[in-house]
Amino acid sequence: MLYIVLAIIGGFLTILSMVVNAGLGKEIGVFRGTFINYVVGLSLILIMVLMLGSFLDIKTLASIPFYAFLGGALGVIIVASSNVIIPKIPAIYTVLLNFIGQIVAGIIIDYIRFDFISKGKIIGGILVILGILYNSMIDKKQLRDGNNA
Amino acid sequence: MYKLYAILIGVLITIMVTFNGVLESHIGNFLAVLVIHIVGLSSISLILLLRQERPTIKKGIPLYLYTGGAIGILLVLVNNICFSNLGASLTLSLGVFGQLLLSSIIDHFGLMGMKAYKFQLKKLIGFSIILVGLIIMTIY
Known part of the structure; x- marks a missing residue:
């Protein structure tokens, strides 16, 4: 049940981020806006990871299938292509x-x-x-x- | 043709959620979000470089416009947790339900500077059909 509620909250967050990103995109351009989002996001998660004291070790990284690293790039492709297609x-x-x-x-x-x-x-x-x-x-x-x- | 692209973007979203979920299962949720953002930042930097755009910060725009990155982090954390526990299709379907729910609320009250469109009771029929679909997906 907890996960079901969480997944619905994920939907809320999707809409929120779409509205906020569209607003920022209107002000400074979609790609610049996306860049800012990733800088802000990366800084925050970096602080969180440092506070938690977890570290990436090379051995674990090497054991992960390569495609698993492509999610971040796909996210950018999705944002960029959505911006082309959604107005159409x-x-x-x-x-x-x-x-x-x-x-x-x-x-x-x-x-x-x-x-x-x-x-x-x-x-x-x-x-x-x-x-x-x-x-x-x-x-x-x-x-x-x-x-x- | 663009409609086909919109479907394709949906496919990409699922593939992304899956890849991120696999990454999460190897290194844990927080480190996964870190890696996702490192890869994402590199990708968008490359796009800016190719388009010869310089990153800018504009003064005098509302501060909340800069919170997209924070929302993004929460979103990836939530998606990763749900993906490992609910699987891809249920996570995404519940997410769409949440999207429709919040959009209806925003539309009805005209929140966040949007034009208000009153909620039509007839839409409860659509929501009920969606809910039944979600329940079938969950209990099967």
Whole structure:
């Protein structure tokens, strides 16, 4: 249950960071804004790690598969490409399309990692997509009516 | 075509969460976030260099605009913890639910300088369908 609440809070944080990053991007440019974010983020986590007194040792690092280090680079690619694409498609589709990609990849990755395709995840995923679609349509109608009024 | 890219970004998000989760399982959550930010900072520095943009700090803009990095850290910590315990698909689905929930609240009250759009009760139907989907994903 704790993890379920945490994962929902993760969604809150995603929206917060999108709003704040968009605001900073408007002021100084998206890429400069992203740079600042990483400088701030790196400084904070560095302080936290130093306070906790944990250290990276080379032996452990060497035992980690190389791809595991690419997440940080992917994060930057996601921010950069989102900034190109999001203005080009209606905002209400962004969450939906992103989610379709996420859930399909998520099911495939869970299958690769646990060697198990879960019918529940597929059925549940389709329901989540339908729910988002339904609400997107209501949002779209509201926007259209709002513009006409 | 751009819609296809939006789906592709979703795929990238899942791959990123997975990679970060694997890193976390090797060196622990805090060190993983450290490594993720070192790699991320190097990547964005490279992009700035290629675009020949200089990093700037602008005076007189609201201080909270600089908190994105702190939010980012919390987000990666939370995602990594949930990924190891819930798996990729459930973590991401619950995250989307949280996103929709907070966006509805922001829209309804017009928070953070956004235009207010009153919450429509009809959207409870969509939220219920999503919830049922999430419950099925969780109990299976």
